[in-house]
Amino acid sequence: xxxxxxxxxxxxxxVGDRVTITCRASQGIVSWLAWYQQKPGKAPKPLIFAxxxxxxxxxxxxxxxxxxxxxxxxINNLQPDDFATYYCQQGHSFPLTFGGGTKVDxx
Amino acid sequence: QVQLxxxxxxxxxxxxxxxxxxxxxxxxxxxxxxxxxxxxPGKGLEWIGYIYYTGSNNYNPSLKSRVSVSLDTSKNQFxxxxxxxxxxxxxxxxxxxxxxxxxxxxxxxxxxxxxxxxTVS
Numbered sequence: 001x002x003x004x005x006x007x008x009x010x011x012x013x014x015v016g017d018r019v020t021i022t023c024r025a026s027q028g029i030v031s032w033l034a035w036y037q038q039k040p041g042k043a044p045k046p047l048i049f050a051x052x053x054x055x056x057x058x059x060x061x062x063x064x065x066x067x068x069x070x071x072x073x074x075i076n077n078l079q080p081d082d083f084a085t086y087y088c089q090q091g092h093s094f095p096l097t098f099g100g101g102t103k104v105d106x107x
Numbered sequence: 108q109v110q111l112x113x114x115x116x117x118x119x120x121x122x123x124x125x126x127x128x129x130x131x132x133x134x135x136x137x138x139x140x141x142x143x144x145x146x147x148p149g150k151g152l153e154w155i156g157y158i159y160y161t162g163s164n165n166y167n168p169s170l171k172s173r174v175s176v177s178l179d180t181s182k183n184q185f186x187x188x189x190x191x192x193x194x195x196x197x198x199x200x201x202x203x204x205x206x207x208x209x210x211x212x213x214x215x216x217x218x219x220x221x222x223x224x225x226t227v228s
Contacts, residue, residue, distance in 0.1 A: 001168075030212055031212040032212045032213075032214055034213075034214075034215035036216075042221075042222075043201055043203075043219035043221055043222050044152070044201075044216070044219060045219075046216065046217050049211075049213045049215045049217075050211050050212045050213050051212070053211070053213075055217075087151065087152060089152075089216070091207075091213070091214025091215055092214070094165055094167075095154055095167040095168060095169070096154040097154065098151055098152040098153070098154070099151070100151045101151050101152075
């Protein structure tokens with residue numbers, strides 16, 4: 001199985017901050033990576049597919065990038081609605097696997 | 108737009124079979140990959156398996172011996188059965204549509220149900 005390791009597991013930030021979340025794959029997955037946002041009691045919401053392709057309706061302050069087997073989700077100008085848990089997911093090979101999540105909370 | 112809704116018992120006894128159904132509305136089930144994903148309390152997400160509209164399946168090896176996913180195109184539904192459950196199977200179960208576009212390196216879950224909590228006790 002491909003292991004997806006997210007860091008940090010949690011981050012405290014303020015409105016207006018820039019937050020960076022990293023997801024490292026245990027083997028090469030090219031750009032077969034998605035990012036999701038999950039709020040308490042809700043289903044995950046797709047943010048980014050193919051490592052950097054923003055999904056329809058997702059604010060442009062979200063962006064994704066790739067460097068080898070390291071993937072980064074960046075949130076610029078953090079807004080109150082962005083406090084949530086973020087997960088990465090690899091779609092390169094089965095079984096499909098998720099990272100352990102990064103909780104972004106209010107400092 | 109396409110919406111997914113899970114249904115089924117919220118409480119299952121140990122050693123029995125967990126059965127859930129996902130109803131797809133606003134679109135046909137006769138395309139795409141239809142998946143089950145679960146999230147144990149306070150934990151991360153685990154992909155369980157999928158059924159393709161052709162009837163083909165793929166399951167997570169960690170659950171493969173106990174899981175089956177089936178399709179009912181006449182009702183626009185797909186279902187999950189997980190046998191011999193234990194407390195470790197207590198989780199929120201989500202159904203989700205998986206979209207695959209190889210030319211764009213897309214293999215991801217683009218539509219999710221709201222989730223249903225299943226407790227094994």
